[in-house]
Amino acid sequence: MFQIKTFNAIASEGMERFEKERYAINESEQPDGIILRSQKLHEYAFPESVVAVARAGAGTNNIPVEECTKNGVVVFNTPGANANAVKELVLTSLFIAVRPVVQGIEWVQQQTETDLASHVEANKKQFAGHELVGKKLGVIGLGAIGAMVANDAYRLGMEVMGYDPYVSVDTAWSISRRVKRAQEMDEILKTCDFITVHVPLIDSTRNMIGTKEIAAMKKTARLLNFSRGEIVDTDAVLAAIEAGEIGGFTTDFAEERLLHHPNITVLPHLGASTEEAEINCAKMAARTLKRYLETGVIKNSVNFPTVEMSFHSPYRITVIHKNIPNMLGRISSAIAEFSINIDNMINRGRGEFAYTLVDVTETDEAVLQDVLARLESSEDVVRVRIIKNQEVI
Incomplete structure (x- = not known):
């Protein structure tokens, strides 16, 4: 089950997108994702569990984006929603x-x-x-x-x-x-x-x-x-x-x-102050955060590249790493060490960091955890996730 932490009042139309069967809201201090509006997070001590922050709005000045990037935390916003x-x-x-x-x-x-x-x-x-x-x-x-x-x-x-x-x-x-x-x-x-x-x-x-x-x-x-x-x-x-x-x-x-x-x-900062805008922002923030947690797909991020790939394999490995030569080869080799077949793969870079998705046929979670440990041992790798395809398994 994914743990979500909220700051500020997020429109219910957005929060309803997190199904109760798969998401718990504000039940843990070790959340997987954060969704917020204007709350300032510059003094917030991010738990290591946090992999993404979704801002229900366009501006992200209230979020320490640079720090999040270095720690492999994807920051989303909602361009166009308001x-x-x-x-x-x-x-x-x-x-x-x-x-x-x-x-x-x-x-x-x-x-x-x-x-x-x-x-x-x-x-x-x-x-x-x-x-x-x-x-x-x-x-x-x-x-x-x-x-x-x-x-x-x-x-x-x-x-x-x-x-x-x-x-x-x-x-x-x-x-x-x-x-x-x-x-x-x-x-x-x-x-x-x-x-x-x-x-x-x-x-x-x-x-x-x-x-x-x-x-x-x-x-x-x-x-x-x-x-x-x-x-x-x-x-x-x-x-x-x-x-x-x-x-x-x-x-x-x-x-x-x-x-x-x-x-x-x-004017008293009324630009996005309509019920419709708040609802639209909440819906988009929830949708992008949910999609990232469940599939690793990144869209509308302010600190990482857009990376989209259909998810049909049993498991997906996501890797946030430094944007340096031969990282794809190193990731592929690390997976091959465990005799795992790669179904599909995509990589995109943005500035000093890059993001790679690898779909694999392996279904043994113990083996996949060994792969995770192997990838995490590299000083050029920032964060690795193993995502189970709930539609396949």
């Missing part, structure tokens, strides 16, 4: 940016005139705004969220330009051909009325929108950040707002010094 929720909030923010709807609602609530209808009609001009149709939107980062924002903004009548030098093939197919692709980020910075950023937080994207980038923008441009707070340099934004160098800034990441500025809108 994309629609974030997209809708970005579009909402675009509408709010051009139409003072919130201010108008607050003003009406404060009125005390007996003939309210006439009073409102006489004073509504102060809340006149603009339309998005014909305005130019720049989308930096064309992942799941950025692609959806770009497509829907175009459908609203906006002229849309996207920039992402690393756009995936799958995403490229999903983006409307009406969305123009910028070759350089400067094309977006210099020409767009609205600029929205949708990139992951890594070393190369930290403060990627700073003084230089903001200086290149139109003085009327509005910048939106629904990725991570650290993507945009707060000091640079404040300086530009004070100097009138950009039209405004909308962020989903609250920071005290951004408050009380008329041209800055701060």
Whole structure:
């Protein structure tokens, strides 16, 4: 039976995927897998039993990914599961940016005139705004969220330009051909009325929108950040707002010094805060974690390569190892020492580490444990698992 530990409240629709016959939830301090949302694990002492962590969300900054990688712990996220929720909030923010709807609602609530209808009609001009149709939107980062924002903004009548030098093939197919692709980020910075950023937080994207980038923008441009707070340099934004160098800034990441500025809108991190998004993330996190535990297949991992192979043999050996020459030969030789026939095999590398799946015909668990010990004895092997095919045996 697999042991699962949860942090935070995970939507029941996701947890229901763990069948009671094969999974125990929060019954052991030696779990096989962890599923969480925003709980910070940087101070958590990972038991050696943990082989995978699934984050019900896209960001994994709350997980010590580098440490997990070195210890052979696969970290999963749920890209795209909350994309629609974030997209809708970005579009909402675009509408709010051009139409003072919130201010108008607050003003009406404060009125005390007996003939309210006439009073409102006489004073509504102060809340006149603009339309998005014909305005130019720049989308930096064309992942799941950025692609959806770009497509829907175009459908609203906006002229849309996207920039992402690393756009995936799958995403490229999903983006409307009406969305123009910028070759350089400067094309977006210099020409767009609205600029929205949708990139992951890594070393190369930290403060990627700073003084230089903001200086290149139109003085009327509005910048939106629904990725991570650290993507945009707060000091640079404040300086530009004070100097009138950009039209405004909308962020989903609250920071005290951004408050009380008329041209800055701060939201309380609502991007993925919908019931549907939480359910979708929980379902995807449970599905990827369950699949890895039962078959060793890796998909949507932030620290190991995608490795998928049909599982038809009685047992599967999974090996996380250093990405160095001749490891496949060494793994094969170690298995051959026990006269075990290999049915199928696949290997993929990512950075300093690689992952190998080996399907074997051997059914003697004692022999397989000897193979495990033999492989684990190598200093270049990080973690080995023996997985029984429940559909075959």
